[in-house]
Amino acid sequence: MSDYKKTDLNKVxxxxxxxxxxxxxxxxxxxxxxxxxxxxxYENQAISIPMSYGFNTDEIYLHGSLKNRMLTSILKAEKASITVMQLDGLILARSAFHHSVNYHAATLFCSVSEITTRQEKYNALQNIIEQMIPNRWGSLRPISDKELDSTLVLKLKIETASAKVRDVGVVDNKEDLDFPVWAGVIPIKQVAQDPETDTLLAKNIEVPKHVLDYVEKNK
Amino acid sequence: MSDYKKTDLNKVxxxxxxxxxxxxxxxxxxxxxxxxxxxxxYENQAISIPMSYGFNTDEIYLHGSLKNRMLTSILKAEKASITVMQLDGLILARSAFHHSVNYHAATLFCSVSEITTRQEKYNALQNIIEQMIPNRWGSLRPISDKELDSTLVLKLKIETASAKVRDVGVVDNKEDLDFPVWAGVIPIKQVAQDPETDTLLAKNIEVPKHVLDYVEKNK
Known part of the structure; x- marks a missing residue:
């Protein structure tokens, strides 16, 4: 592996x-x-839409309705940028100026194409579900051809990318260090809570390992 | 209060x-x-950048370096769209097709102008800090004119907006209800963990109430 090429687009x-x-x-x-x-x-205005994605090596997969405005727009443009951001903490400095957050954020610049064969759509949708919760796909009611045919699935090939990471503590001006205010970090984490079983579920079905594993890993 | 006007831009x-x-x-x-x-x-490509913001009635405040590419770009365009998304849970259905997430997401379409007076910049920066962590601003080392002058502060007036909210449980096809797989919701929450005091802090400064309140409210 190596670096993504720096271009005018992705250079930080x-x-x-x-x-x-x-x-x-x-x-x-x-x-x-x-x-x-x-x-x-859209109409000369940049808009961003949160979407679940799948990721494999140098490809991102997105899916939605056949008429989804955002998906059809990036397909027509044949390119798209996507941003993935994870918040890790609040940086509470002595000065307003040095307040910040800890985070991991990646911005990708991609070429966009439609996935058209059922087998490739199947694989991409599996990837999207497994990205959300590993090891679930195999236990699901198998996806039907009708469902595959009514889903638009796009492949975004990562052409270049950059990330920014802040993962350190408070950085204040030296002359502010004695100012009498508390300074520090409040770590922030996205956590999973106890699973809530669908009220319509048959009584004899227990919470499966892949769900327990997810909650344990993200608690 | 009432509804934002539906236009071609914000209509869902x-x-x-x-x-x-x-x-x-x-x-x-x-x-x-x-x-x-x-x-x-930028260069005919839509890009989105995560930023902390302040909010007051029908205005959003953003700040950054005087040369920040995104801020100078939306200022020149005199308009911008911003999206705020909060993830609330994973919807694990019996079919891949009905997997989803619970969330609150708002998309705003705004006119953009620069805030130029020091007093208005001060007020907007206070709003941004207090949006992140309430009741902190007053205890900070006061912001200097030099800091104010080296910060670009933008006011985004919300012209129109829409939101999408999903906050219900699993919705599967009726004919799938007996399929033998667990279905339910995994609630997701962004939480604050115990504050970590800056190692350079004077020993006699305790964690203040506004920090304890924040952690308690977000635990």
């Missing part, structure tokens, strides 16, 4: 000391999360 | 039964969060 200018172009570091952010903000242009 | 077409244009409902989402994805166009 502000706060560049926190930037990385490393494919492994960026893949780690993409693996850790499953919601991306997908950006598109 | 897909999943419109989950849409709202109600100003109170949208304000609740904006108050509850402090990170927005701000979208802009």
């Amino acid at each position: 200018i502000r706060g560049s000391k926190r930037a990385t172009y490393d494919k492994v570091a960026i893949a780690a952010i993409l693996k850790q999360n499953f919601i991306a903000h997908v950006s598109y242009i | 077409i897909r999943g419109s039964k989950r849409a709202t244009y109600d100003k109170v409902a949208i304000a609740a989402i904006l108050k509850q969060n402090f990170i927005a994805h701000v979208s802009y166009i």
Whole structure:
């Protein structure tokens, strides 16, 4: 693995000391999360829409209705940018100026194409579900051809990317260190809580291992 | 209060039964969060950048470096769209097709102007800090004119907006209800963990009430 190529699009200018172009570091952010903000242009206005995604090597998968405005727009444009951001903490400095957050954020610049064969759509949808919750796909009611045919599935090939990571404590001006206010970090985490069984579920079905594993890993 | 006007930009077409244009409902989402994805166009490409924001009535405040590419771009365009999304749970259905997430998401379409007077910049920056963590501003080392002058502060007036909310359980096809797989919801929450005091802090400064309150409210 190596770095993504720096271009005018992905080069980080502000706060560049926190930037990385490393494919492994960026893949780690993409693996850790499953919601991306997908950006598109509509009526000369940039808009971003949160979507669940799948990720495999250098490809992102998105899905939705055949008429989804954002998906059809990026397909027509043949390119899209997506941003994945994970909030890790509040940085409470002595000065307002040095307040910040800890985070991992990746911005990808991708070429976009439609996945058209049922087998490839099946694989991409499996990837999207498994990105959200590993090991669930195999236990589901198998997806039907009708469902596959009524779903638009896009492949976004990552052409270039960058990430910014802030993962350190408070950084204040030296002359502020004695100012009498508490300073520190409040760590922030996205956690899973106890699963709530569907009220219509048959009584003899227990919470499966993949759900317990997810909750345990994300508690 | 009332609804935001429906236009071609903010009208929700897909999943419109989950849409709202109600100003109170949208304000609740904006108050509850402090990170927005701000979208802009660069080299004919839509990009979104996560930023902390302040919110007051029908205005959003953003700040950054004087040369911040995104901020200078939306200022030049005199308009911007921002999206605030809060993830509330995983919807694990019996079919892949009905997997989903519970969430609150608001998309705002705003006019953009620069805040130029020091007093107004001060007020907007206070709003941004207090949006992140209430009741902290007053205890901070006062912001200097030099800091104010080196910060670009933008006011985004909300011209129209929409939100989508999904907050119900699993919805499967009736014919799938007996399929032998567990179905339910895994609630997801963003939580604060115990504060970590800056190692350079004077020993006699205790964790203040506004920090303890924040952690208690978000645990």
